[in-house]
Amino acid sequence: MRLISIRLEDIRRFSSPVRVDGLQPGLNVLCAPNESGKSTLFDALQACFFQLYRSKGAAIAALTPHAGGAPSVTVEVETPEGRFEIFKRWLKKPVAEIRSGGRVIAKADEAEAWIAALHHGGGGGADAGPAGLLWVRQGATELDQNIRNAQSAELARRDLLDPIAAEVDMVTSGRRLDRVLQRCEEDLARYHSGTGRPKAGGPLALAMAEVEELEARHADLTRRSTLLRDDLEARRRIKKDLAELLGAEAQAERKNLLERAEAEFQAAELHAGKLERARDAVGLAAMKCDQVADRQRTLVQARQELDQAARAASESAVALEGLRQESEAADATLQAARTADQAAEEAARVAAAQVQRAMRAEAAAAQSQRRADLLASLARAEKLTPRIEAATRAAATGPDAKALRRLEAEADRLTHLRRSFEGAAPAITMEHAPGVRDAVRLDGTPLREGRATPIPGGAVLDLEGLGRLTITPGQGQDDGSALRQAEAAFARALAELGHADMAGAAKAAADRERAAADLSELRLELAAEAPRGLDAQRAEIAALPAPEEAAQDGDDPADVARAQQEAEIAAQARTKAAQALEAARAAAGMRREARIKAEAAAEGAAARLARARAEVLRALPPDTDSREGGEAAAGEDEDAVNDRVARAEGALASRLTGLVAERDRLQQAHDALKQDAPDLEAARITLTRARSVCEGAERDIAAKRTAQAALDSTIDLRSGEGVEEDLADVAERLEAARTDLEHIRFEVAMLTRLRDALRQARADARDRTMAPVLKELRPLLRLLWPDAEIHFDDRILPTHLSRNGQQEEIDLLSGGTREQIAFLVRLAFARLLAGSGRHAPVILDDALIFTDDDRIEAMFDALHRQAGDIQILVLSCRQRAFRALGGTSLTIEPDGGGSGPA
Secondary structure (H helix, E strand, O other), X not given: OEEEEEEEEOEOOEOOOEEEOOOOOOEEEEEOOOOOOHHHHHHXXXXXXXXXXXXXXXXXXXXXXXXXXXXXXXXEEEEOOEEEEEEEEOOOOOEEEEEEOOEEEEEHHHHHHHHHHHHOOOOOOOOOOOHHHHEEOOOOOOOOOOOOOHHHHHHHHHHHHHHHHHHHHHHHOOHHHHHHHHHHHHHHHOOEOOOOOEOOOOHHHHHHHHHHHHHHHHHHHHHHHHHHHHHHHHHHHHHHHHHHHOOHXXXXXXXXXXXXXXXXXXXXXXXXXXXXXXXXXXXXXXXXHHHHHHHHHHHHHHHHHHHHHHHHHHHHHHHHHHXXXXXXXXXXXXXXXXXXXXXXXXXXXXXXXXXXXXXXXXHHHHHHHHHHHHHHHHHHHHHHHHHHHHHHHHHOOOOOHHHHHHHHHHHHHHHHHHHHHHHHOOEEOEOOOOOOOOOEEEOOEEOOEOOOEEOOOOEEEEEOOOEEEEEOOOXXXXXXHHHHHHHHHHHHHHHHHOOOOHHHHHHHHHHHHHHHXXXXXXXXXXXXXXXXXXXXXXXXXXXXXXXHHHHHOOOOHHXXXXXXXXXXXXXXXXXXXXXXXXXXXXXXXXXXXXXXXXXXXXXXXXXXXXXXXXXXXXXXXXXXXXXXXXXXXXXXXXXXXXXXXXXXXXXXXXXHHHHHHXXXXXXXXXXXXXXXXXXXXXXXXXXXXXXXXXXXHHHHHHHHHHHHHHHHHHHHHHOOOOHHHHHHHHHHHHHHHHHHHHHHHHHHHHHHHHHHHHHHHHHHHHHHHHHHHHHHHHHHHHOOOOOOEEEEOOOOOEEEEEEOOEEEEHHHOOHHHHHHHHHHHHHHHHHHHHHOOOOOOEEEEOOOOOOOHHHHHHHHHHHHHHOOOOOEEEEEXXXXXHHHOOOEEOOOEEOOOOOOOO
C-alpha cells in the first residue's frame, strides 16, 4: 500500500477542509512549525485505518474541533490492484466507504473489512498489524513506546517472522526437549550449586575434599623425603669441594697469579702516562696548524671577492650610460604620440556627445524600468545584511586553519618525542618462578608478567620478603627535558587558542570553517543582488532621473544611427591613436625601468667593491708591514693593497709549512709509543680477576664449613622420622580416591555437555528466526558504528549493542542512542515487510528528537537507503535540521473541493 493524498475536515484545528497532495514513492518530508497540524495529521491517519466508523471513544472525541462537527478523513491509496479512496466520518451520520474510479465498491462493515485486509491488522485498534511497528507518534522513541500493549507489539513483530518461526518451533520448542533439559538440570543440581560451584555435602564436593586432603599429605611426605635425600647429596659435595680448595697446590697457584697480575698492571700504568702526554702535544700542534690554515683561506676568499667586485663595478658603469641614451629617445617618441592621442580623443568626445543626445530619448523608458529593478534588488540585498554580519562574527571566532596546523604540528612533535623517550629508556621484565605471582611491585603496582616496563627516570622496586631494590639511570641517559619542553609548548599553543584540549580546538576550527562557508554563500547572494555594493546601488538609484524628467529630456531617436556611425569612425581613429600612445608609453616605461635598474646595479656594485676592500684589509694578519690588518689608510690604492695581500699570503704559507712539519714529527713519536704500549685495560682486568679468585676462595671455604655443620644437624634429626613408610601408604589411598573422583567428574561432564547442547539448539533456533531482521539491520548499523551488531531476546526486542569489541546493554545507553537503534530496527522491519509483498508506509512524527547533528546525518542516509523499496513520510518541526534530509517536500494546503459520501 502507498499513500497518494490525505484530506481532513472538522478535525481539531482544521474546521475548514485541508489536504496534503503529491505523496511519492520513497521519502516524503513535511516540515512545519509547531501547532501546524502535523500530529493532527498523524492521529487522523491512525483513526482512518484503525478506528471503526461507528466508534465514539476517546480517540475520536480527541479529534473533534472545539466548535463541534463530524470529523472526516479521506485517504487516497495505491495497491497492486489499483488506486482506491478511503472515506470515513464519525459521530454525526457516520460513514465508511471505499471508492474506485468514482464509484463506491464497499460500505460500512464491508469497508472496514476491506481496510483491515489492506493493512493485515486482523482487528481494530492502533496496535494491530505492522503499523504498530512502522507508525511512530511524536515523543515515542523506544520500540514499544507508542503501543499500549507490549504483547500486541510482540505479536506484530512475530507476524513478520511466522514463516521461519514455524519451521524452527517444530524442532526446538516441543515438550520433549523441555523435559530432557529439566531432567538434566535436576541431575546436575546433585553435584553443583546454582552458581556452578560444587554443592556442599554433595558427592562431587566430598570426593574432591578427600582427594585434596590426601594430595596435601602426599605432597608433604614427598617433600620431606626429597629433602632428606637432597641433604645427604649436598653434604657429600661440600666435603669434596673443601678438600679441593684447601689443597697446598691450589693455594700456591692463587698466590702466584695475584703477584704476576700486580707487576704487569704497574708497568702498563707507567707507559700509559707517557702516551697521554705525547697525544696532548700532537693535539696542540694540530690546533696551531688549523688556525693558520683558516686565516690563509679567509684571506684568499676576500681577495677573490675584491677582484670580482671590481669587474662588476666597471661593467655596470658602461651599461648605465647606454641605457640613459635609449631612455631619452623613448621619452621624445612618447611626447609626440601623446599629442596625437589628445586630438583623436577630442574628436571622439564630440561624436560621442552627439550619440548621447540622440539616445537620451530612447533611454528614458529603459531608465524607468532600471530604477524599478534596482529598488527591488536593493530591498532583497538589505535583508541579507544582518545575516552576513552574524556569519562574519562566527567566521572570525575560533582558530583558523593555519593556527590549527601549528597546534597539530606541536601535538605530533609531542607524540614523537614521548614515543622516542619511552623507546630509548631502559626497561625491566619480570618472569616469576612457578607458583609465585605479584612478588615485585613498582610504585605499589605489581609488574606485568613477561612484559617490558620502561623506567626512563630509574625505579624503586619492592621485593616481597626481600626488601627494596633501587635502579638509578646513568648520567648519559636522556633526562626528558626535550619531552617536557614539547609538553609545555603544546600547552602554551592550546592556551593561546583558548582551548583545554585538541578536540575542543578542532571543533572550534570546524565551526569557523562552516561559518566561513555560510558567509561565502550569503556574500554570493548579496553580490548577485548588489554587485557593486549597497551604497553604490543606492547612489545609482538616486542618479537615475525621475520618470517625469526622463520623459521630457532627449533628442529625436531618428538621428541615433547616423550619430553612432560617425562616433564609430571617430572611435576607431581614437583607438589607433591610443594604441600608438600605449606602445610609446610602454617602450618609454621599459627604457626608464631598465635605466633605474642599471643605476641600482651600479650603486650595488660600488657598495660591493667597498665591502670587499674592507674585508681584504680586515683579513690581513696583524704583523703585515708592522701595521694592524684592519687599520690600512682609506686612500691606499689597489696596487698597494694587492702587494700587501701577496706578502701576507707568502708569510702564512711559510708559517703553515713549519707548523705541519712539527705536528708530523710529534705524531710519529706518539705512534711509536702507542705501538709498543701494553694493554692497560687487559692488565687491570687480569689484576681484578686474580684478586677476585683469591677472595672468592676464602669466602667459599668459610661458607662451605658453615653449610656442612648445618647439614650434619638436619640429617641426624630427619633420619629417625620414618618418612618413606608413611609415603607408600598415602600414595595407595590417593590413587583409589582419584579413581572415584574421575568417575563422578565424567558423569558431571556428560550432563553439562548435554545441557549446553540443548541450550545451544534453542539459541540457534532463535538466531535463525532473527536472521532476516539482522540481514536488513546490519547495513543500517554500519552508517553509525562500523562492525556493530544488535542482539535480540526471545520477545524480538534488542537487548545488547556490540561495538568496538565491547557489549553494552541497551538500557544503559543514552536516550539518543536508544532512539537511533529503535529507529533503525523499525526501518529493518519495514524492508522485511516489503520483501514479503506486504508494503506499508512508514510514518514518523518528530521521531529523532534526541539525535545530535552528526548522527542525524547518518539517520538521513538510512532513510534514503530504505526509501528505495518503501514509502516513508517524515513529519517534523525541526525545519533547519531537516533541510539536509532531501526527499519530496509536502505542505498542508486549504482544500475548497468536497469529498463527502458518494
